Amino acid sequence: MPDFMTALDASSHLAEGKARGDLTERLDGVKKLVGQRSCTVAFVGEFKRGKSTLVNALLQTAVCPVDADIVTGVPTLVRYGETLQVLAHARHPGSDDVTTDSLRLEDLAGVVADGADRGAGELFSVEVQVRHRLLRHGLCLLDTPGVGGLDSVHGQLSLASLNAAGGLVFVTDASQELTAPELDYLTTAVGRCPRAALVVTKVDLHQHWRRIVETNRGHLQNAGLDLPVIPVSSFLRLRAARQPALNAESGFEQLVGFLADVVRRTTAGEASAVAHEVDFVTTQLARQSDAERVVLARPEASAAVLDRLGQAHQRAHSLSAPSAAWQQVLNDGIQDLVADAEYDLAARLRTVLRDVKDIIDESDPKDTWEDTQAWLRRQVAEASVANRDLVVRRANQLSDAVAEQFDFESGAGVELELEAVSRTLADLEIPSAATFSMPGGRLGSVLSGGRLAAYVPLMALSLALHTTVLIIPPAALLGALLGRLIFRMESKKQRSYRQGQARTAAAKFIDEIAFEMNKDARDGLRRTQRRLRDEFQSRAGSIQASTGAALDAASRASRLDPAARQARAAELDEETRQLGDIRDHVRALASPVTPAAAVPVGSRAERATGG
Template sequence: GLAFVDTPGVGGLGQPHLSATLGLLPDADALLMVSDTSQEFTAPELTFIRQAVEICPVATIVATKADLYPHWREIVAANSAHLQRARVTTPVTPVSSALRTHALALNDKELNDESNFPAIIKFLTDKVLSRENDRIKDEVVTEIHAAAEHLMLAVSTELAAINDPDTIEHIKAELERKKDDAQNALQQNALWQQVLGDGIADLTADVDHDLRNRFRNITAHTERIIDGCDPTQHWAEIGAELENVVATAVGDNFVWAHQRAEALAAEVARNFVEAGLDSVELAEIKARDMGGGLGEFNPVARLESEPIRAGHKVITGMRGSYGGMVMFGMLTSLAGLGMFNPLSLGAGLVLGRKAYKEDMENRMLRVRGEAKMNVRRFVDDVSFAVGKESRDRLRNIQRHLRDHYRGIANQITRSLNESLQATMAAAQIEAGERDNRVRELERQLNILRQVVDNAVKLTPALAQ
């Protein structure tokens, strides 16, 4: 059966749920991205689609409410163009749930086809269910293929030793060499393990530096925005944009780390082969092996300062102007003028304006400082949580690669030990038993070859 997970939306003004949604994708076999046909993709939606298909490539975009908006065809075409420019090959499937409901109620096949729901069912059947069945089949066939090849090694070496007794010493020497190579690969100081350790250390440092660099740029950009406006008037927009770009940066960092981990797995495999082991299965780095703990972030803290009101502006101006009028009124009263005269009133207006301007500037500096502190606190909280999760993911990758290649080395060592024992037994076989043993080994070898050939036919990737 199928299990569906309905995640929070990611296309609004702020998308604090994007990271949580992205963290669920490693455990998903397929992605259904739902976006109605009322408008074209937003920038957050395109960003999410780009990140999501790199982690979960089996995906389709469901354009809903095709019955509600008469221009849905233009919207679908525009969205397809956006995806093409972003180099995303995910198809767009327009559907109408209203038509689907009527079709089921009326048992109308034509109306059901018009709703385009059969396209979604076909996607789930062909791309999800059959893909899961194919994956299980490939895993079983691969295991059978590997077991047959290891058995062929023991049978073929024993058969060669019986057919050509003069080459027994040469065969034993070759098997001993391969056995030593396999055992050397199991040592803690093996080259591939050094490459793995150094690669993980470099990857951890690079991923951490990439994340810090993204956050530094985000913080600097947000602070420039704060310096150019009154944060109390635009804090909601600033906070939404900050949550948006931080979530995007975390997602990009996660995807980049996954790609680098795959490259590291290939590099370790090359060194493993260079250590002398012939048949090495490349470790598959699944996104779920990296963990998916990109939890939901707490939103940006509220700005405590409130927008200044007209009454406060009037009181601030009056406070400054009153002191100016009194001071200049007392000076001009010595010259025989009254306390309130044109000079004292003018001085009061000038000083009142100056006091008002200074108060506004001080207040703006204080508000902007508080806004920047909230931004830095939010980015620091996200960096602290994501940094820990990132290090945990990379440690899981290291353990996964280490266990994978250790298992291969152990398996090869066992096969070589069995081959050595078979070779030594072949050297001691009596002449009368030789023909019977040759026939039995040839029969076994023929069966194993058929198993290997059939496995390759069922899974062509094994031929590589």
């Protein structure tokens, strides 16, 4: 990255010399991103597997609460900071505004614990900044809530966040081999974040940890997962702060090596993006030099060169117009994607609603509603993540389609947030079974019970008055049978009514989820549309400025006398050499890690504008 920063500075100097403020601004934006670069590694696993202790041991600093009775319920991000600082990010009900409050480290446990009272605001993440050499180059450690199995709400939302993570550490312990839900979750997670490792904690507490580790390796092999399996002892790592010799025995050396490799690979991707930007800028700067050189070398062809440059400038101007073809592709694509996303979500939630109605019809909500609620939340979370994946995939395809229409690679992915979905799942309440009652509320139940209580003896008395004493026992039996039948009918009636209320509650919950998710998708796609529009519009403006500058420079060169031409040609040779050196340098830096980076972004755009 220092070498890339040198190349960025050199490119900025050349752009300033040509009064190209647009290109200088682009490079300043790249410098800012490079300075703020980060690589997030998510620590994921079931509850009480030692994730928080693992993070603390890795940094040899108590940054995550690890009390025996604490279960992490809020994601905690640990990043580099010059001073120790704890920041709580919250959102208040009915508002999208985010508030950030400072906390004391000793108060963190009471905030991140699952089920903790966090006041009126909804705490959605905590950030801990700590000065540690392991974090100095952008590594961020994300301690996630326990997933509770592949089909849990936490599990589904954690899966959705892995697309943006640079690496994954799946944490289990040496008390038992990987369970089927853990293996299923890990398989799905690796599909989203391939840079993953399985860490087995608590090897110091279990005598047969080696057998567990080998068994887990076999499970991974059978599942087709080629991941490193790293057994560690957090206890020994924490002791190593005072006795460094214990580091090797703790197993953390291999984990640190894995994290370093993740950071290197993430940095390689950033290097490719920097190389693309520098290549685009140098290509634009070279337009003016190349046009002048052609005119100076062949004065007799000046008229033809100026004519071609004029045509190229007109084509570049058309790229910036609202009626440009890429603008139409973008606008139409966003509209189609919004409609498809809403249809996909409606289809998925309709399936969930149909299934939950079947479950309700087969049981009495009075006894099963709590389990049904949990199942419903899991299914809605799964549907939301699948819908988000569709939106992100289609948005990336749209980005590529617009780039193809613009005739150069965009070099930027699309990232959509799932904040509204997780917020909705947390905020929306499903009525409890205690609220399901017959019409009339408590008075209705009392009247219904009174009718049943009075009907049976009245029936028996009526029969007794019209018969002899000898047939009173049969009359009583008949009254009992009729009473039992009436009780069954009344119980069935009440159960049917509770089922109706449960179906209504489930439908209302799904409708509100759909409303929030559709709004979230539309907002995300609008942001994507603006981001793509601004990026391509900026590039179109730079290309237009480059072709205009090339046309002006060529026109000036055509009017120079022979002596001035020779002097100017020498200046352009030096300028071309500098641009070539910068371009070759960044390509060489990027090509060992990402060969595709050697294909310049600007080359296809150059052809599109006749350069």
